[in-house]
Amino acid sequence: MIIGDLKNLVPYKAMSNNMKLAIEYLEEIDMTSMVDGKHPVVGDDIFVVMSTYFTREHDESKYEIHHNYIDIQYLIKGEEIIFCNEAHEMEREGDYNPKNDKLNFKDQLGAVSIHMKPGMAAIFYPNDAHKACCKVHNKIQEVRKLLVKVKMED
Incomplete structure (x- = not known):
């Protein structure tokens, strides 16, 4: 998991050609x-x-991971909480869906919470179970977000 403002993602362009193109x-x-x-x-x-x-x-969202894609979630408007946990420490909920490239997990303690604000980006790799779209300070609000799906390179 990587968290930061868009301008701070520049060093991560070196991770792969797809990541470079996505950040650009x-x-x-x-x-x-x-x-x-x-x-x-x-x-x-x-x-x-x-x-x-x-x-x-918080309980209306589910933790998920993706095997084939990295998620870059960039918040444009509003605020939300994204919870993150190590997938290998969590209990699966259902089977991996290859069509949606998604595997869900049950909630459990030990999660890190990220308070997303406009201009922030969070990058989630295949081992980063994440649960997004959660309200901040018990207040429902409108959010606008761009999700970039970056295919993992061999």
Whole structure:
């Protein structure tokens, strides 16, 4: 898990070509004019999902991991809590879904909470179980977020 402002993600471009392209895309895109939905960047290697939604109770979200993609979650508007935990320490909930590249986990103690604010980005790797969209200070609010899916390179 990596957390920081967009400007602080520059060193992580060196991790892979896909990560470099994804971060450069985030630096250059005009997010104010992007409509909600899925948008290709580099075929299936990098795509983005723009979404606008309301935060929810912590128990209404589920922890998840992805085997094939790294998540970069960039908050544009509003605030939310994202919980994160080590996947190997958690109990699975259901089977891995290869179509959605998702495996869910049951809640458990030991999670790290990230208070996301506009301009912040969080990067989640395959071992980083994460649970997003959770309300801050017991207050439901509208959030606008860009999710960048970055395919893992061999």
